[in-house]
Amino acid sequence: MRKVELKEITKTYDGKIDVLSSIDVTIEPGEFFVLVGPSGCGKSTMLRMIAGLESITSGELALDGKRANALPPSERDLSMVFQNYALYPHLTVEQNITFGLHVKKISKKEQKVRCEEVCEMLGLTPYMKRKPKELSGGQRQRVALARAVVTEAPLCLMDEPLSNLDAKLRAKMRSEIRQLQRKLGLTMIYVTHDQTEAMTMADRMMILSNGRVQQIGRPLDVYNHPDNLFVASFIGSPPMNLIEAEVSDSMLTADGHWVMPIPNEKKWLLREDKVMLGIRPEHIKLAKESEPGFFVQVANVEVLGTETLVTFDFGEKSQWVAKWSGQYDILPGTKLRITVDNKHYAFFSVKNGKRLDRSPIPAAVKKVSS
Amino acid sequence: MSTGKRILLYITLTVSGLVMVFPILYAFLISFMQGGELLQGSFWPESFSLVNYAAAFERVPLLMYLWNSLLVSVLIMAGQLILCSLAAFAFVFIEFRGREWIFYLFISTMMIPWEATMVPNFQTVQSLGWLNSYAGLSIPFFAMAFGTFLLRQQFKTIPKELYEASQIAGISKLRFFTGVVLPVAKTTMTTLAIYSFLTAWNMYLWPLLVTNNEANRTVQIGLKQMQTQEIASDWGVVMAGVMIVILPTLILLFAGQKRLQEGLTQGALK
Numbered sequence: 043m044r045k046v047e048l049k050e051i052t053k054t055y056d057g058k059i060d061v062l063s064s065i066d067v068t069i070e071p072g073e074f075f076v077l078v079g080p081s082g083c084g085k086s087t088m089l090r091m092i093a094g095l096e097s098i099t100s101g102e103l104a105l106d107g108k109r110a111n112a113l114p115p116s117e118r119d120l121s122m123v124f125q126n127y128a129l130y131p132h133l134t135v136e137q138n139i140t141f142g143l144h145v146k147k148i149s150k151k152e153q154k155v156r157c158e159e160v161c162e163m164l165g166l167t168p169y170m171k172r173k174p175k176e177l178s179g180g181q182r183q184r185v186a187l188a189r190a191v192v193t194e195a196p197l198c199l200m201d202e203p204l205s206n207l208d209a210k211l212r213a214k215m216r217s218e219i220r221q222l223q224r225k226l227g228l229t230m231i232y233v234t235h236d237q238t239e240a241m242t243m244a245d246r247m248m249i250l251s252n253g254r255v256q257q258i259g260r261p262l263d264v265y266n267h268p269d270n271l272f273v274a275s276f277i278g279s280p281p282m283n284l285i286e287a288e289v290s291d292s293m294l295t296a297d298g299h300w301v302m303p304i305p306n307e308k309k310w311l312l313r314e315d316k317v318m319l320g321i322r323p324e325h326i327k328l329a330k331e332s333e334p335g336f337f338v339q340v341a342n343v344e345v346l347g348t349e350t351l352v353t354f355d356f357g358e359k360s361q362w363v364a365k366w367s368g369q370y371d372i373l374p375g376t377k378l379r380i381t382v383d384n385k386h387y388a389f390f391s392v393k394n395g396k397r398l399d400r401s402p403i404p405a406a407v408k409k410v411s412s
Numbered sequence: 413m414s415t416g417k418r419i420l421l422y423i424t425l426t427v428s429g430l431v432m433v434f435p436i437l438y439a440f441l442i443s444f445m446q447g448g449e450l451l452q453g454s455f456w457p458e459s460f461s462l463v464n465y466a467a468a469f470e471r472v473p474l475l476m477y478l479w480n481s482l483l484v485s486v487l488i489m490a491g492q493l494i495l496c497s498l499a500a501f502a503f504v505f506i507e508f509r510g511r512e513w514i515f516y517l518f519i520s521t522m523m524i525p526w527e528a529t530m531v532p533n534f535q536t537v538q539s540l541g542w543l544n545s546y547a548g549l550s551i552p553f554f555a556m557a558f559g560t561f562l563l564r565q566q567f568k569t570i571p572k573e574l575y576e577a578s579q580i581a582g583i584s585k586l587r588f589f590t591g592v593v594l595p596v597a598k599t600t601m602t603t604l605a606i607y608s609f610l611t612a613w614n615m616y617l618w619p620l621l622v623t624n625n626e627a628n629r630t631v632q633i634g635l636k637q638m639q640t641q642e643i644a645s646d647w648g649v650v651m652a653g654v655m656i657v658i659l660p661t662l663i664l665l666f667a668g669q670k671r672l673q674e675g676l677t678q679g680a681l682k
Contacts, residue, residue, distance in 0.1 A: 093580060095576050114579075115579045115580045116580065118580075122576075122577065122580050124573040125573075126571060126573055128574050128577040130574060131596060141591070142578060143581075145584075146582070189577075
C-alpha cells in the first residue's frame with residue numbers, strides 16, 4: 043500500500059498551453075482512485091507522470107511522503123497496465139509474466155512459483171505456454187493484469203485497461219479487478235473515460251476536464267452533488283437534464299412558458315436573473331391527477347427490461363430524458379403529463395457553471411447490513 | 413480466370429522465366445564444353461565431364477578465394493546487422509536533441525554514390541595500414557544508411573508501450589534491445605542479413621583496390637583473373653568458376669526466399 047500525493051502539479055509541452063494545471067490530490071493507501079474525463083482531458087498524462095514516463099513541469103509528486111519527481115520509473119515500485127496491454131508478442135504467457143522479475147533479484151524458482159500462483163488466481167493456468175496472438179481479448183487482458191500483480195508492487199496504475207473489450211466482458215473484468223485490488227490491498231490509480239466504470243469501481247474519483255480538476259469525491263457524492271455543469275452532465279447515464287430558466291417574482295420560467303414556483307427554502311435564487319436548472323432523469327415522474335405538471339410529447343422510448351428511458355421534447359430546442367423503473371408501453375407522439383418534486387432541482391450559475399445551491403440533492407441510498 | 417487466359421499467363425511467365433535464366437543456364441552448359449566447342453556456336457556440350465571444374469581449382473587458388481569471400485561477407489553482414497540495429501534503436505527509442513535532424517542527415521548519405529567516396533576511403537584504409545587485410549575489406553562497409561533506415565521503420569512499428577512497460581519493470585535498455593526488439597524484428601533482420609551478405613559477396617571494385625596478393629583476394633577477382641591470365645580465355649574454365657561462385661548465392665537465396673519476400677513486402681499490406 044502506498045500513499046501518492048500530488049501538489050500543484052502542472053504539465054506543459056510547449057510552455058504556453060497547460061495540459062494539466064495545478065492538480066492537488068492525495069491518494070490514500072489501499073484506495074481505488076479513478077481518474078475520469080473525456081478524451082484529451084489530461085488523465086493519461088497525469089497517470090504517466092505518476093509512473094515516471096512523463097516529466098513533471100512544476101509541482102511536487104510524493105510517494106509515501108518522499109519527493110519522487112525525478113525518480114526513474116523502475117525505482118517507484120509500481121506496476122502498470124496499458125490500454126493495449128503491451129504484451130511481448132514473441133514470448134509465451136509465462137515468459138511475459140516473469141519477464142523482468144530477474145531485475146528484482148527474484149530466483150528462477152520463486153519466479154515460477156509466483157507465476158503459477160498468479161495464473162491460478164486469474165484462470166490463466168491452461169494458457170501458460172501460449173503466445174499472446176493465440177489468446178482472446180479477455181485472456182490478453184488477464185495476462186496484462188497478471189504481469190502487474192506478479193511484481194507485488196504496492197501501487198498499480200491502469201490506463202483504460204478495459205476499453206478494448208466488449209460490453210459483457212468489460213462488466214465481468216470490472217468486478218474482477220475490483221476484487222483483486224481488495225484482496226491484495228493495492229493502491230490503485232485507474233484511468234477511464236467511461237463514467238460507469240468510474241461510478242462502479244471507485245472508492246474516490248477525480249473528474250478532469252481540459253486539464254483542470256472539476257471535482258474529487260466518492261462516486262455517490264459526485265453523482266448527488268455535482269459541483270458544476272460539467273460534472274452534472276458527465277456523470278450519470280443518461281446525463282442530467284439541463285435547461286436555462288429565468289428568475290422572476292418567485293417564479294422560474296424556462297423556455298418562455300414552463301413556469302415553476304420557487305420553493306420557499308430557495309428564495310436566494312431571486313438574486314440571479316438566469317440560472318441553469320438540472321434534473322436527474324430518475325426524478326421526473328408521471329404526474330398524478332391532483333399534482334401540478336407539464337404536458338410533453340414523447341419523442342422516443344427505449345425499454346431496457348428493468349427500466350424504460352423516455353425521451354420527450356422540452357421547450358423548443360431541448361430534449362429531456364426520463365428514467366422509470368419497470369416496463370412502459372408508450373408510443374412516440376403520445377402526450378404525457380410529468381412532474382418533478384422541487385426538492386430534486388439542482389441550480390447552476392449561467393455565468394461560470396458552478397453549482398449555486400450548496401445543500402445536497404436528496405438521494406435515496408438504502409443501507410443493507412447483515 | 414478463364415482457361416484461355418490462364419494458359420496465356422503461364423506461357424508468358426514461362427517465356428519470361430526462360431529469358432531470365434538463359435545466361436545462367438548457358439554459362440552452366442558452357443562450363444562443360446571443351447576447347448573449340450563454344451567457338452563453333454554449339455549450345456549443348458558433347459559430354460558432361462568435370463574437367464573444367466578441376467581446371468578452375470588448379471589455375472587459381474579458388475578455395476582460398478572462396479574462403480576469403482565467405483569470411484569478408486560474413487564479417488560485413490555481422491558488422492552491418494550490429495551497427496544498423498543499434499543505430500536504429502537509438503533513433504527510435506532514445507530521445508535526444510536533434511534526433512530527427514541527425515537521422516535525415518544520416519539517410520541523406522544514401523544519395524552519395526559509394527564510388528564518390530572511394531578515393532578518401534582508400535586513403536584512410538591505406539594510412540591505417542589495412543591494405544591486404546580483412547579489416548580493410550570489411551570495416552568500410554559496416555555503417556549502412558539503408559540498413560539503419562530499414563530497421564528504424566521496422567522498430568517504429570513496435571508499440572511504445574512495450575518500451576514503457578519494460579522501463580517500469582526496470583529492464584535495462586540493452587536487455588530490452590536484445591530481449592524484445594531483436595526477436596520482434598527477426599524477419600527484417602533476416603532480410604537485411606541476406607541482402608548485405610549478397611551485396612558483400614558480389615563486391616568487385618573495392619577488393620580489387622585494397623588487395624594485391626592472393627592471400628586476401630576475394631572470389632570475384634579470382635574470376636577476373638581466370639579470364640585474363642592467358643591471351644585467349646578458356647571460357648569453359650571461366651564458366652566453371654562462375655558456377656562455383658554463384659552456388660553459395662543461390663543456396664542462400666533459396667533458403668532465405670520466404671523470409672526475403674516477407675521482409676521486402678512488409679509494410680505493403682498494413
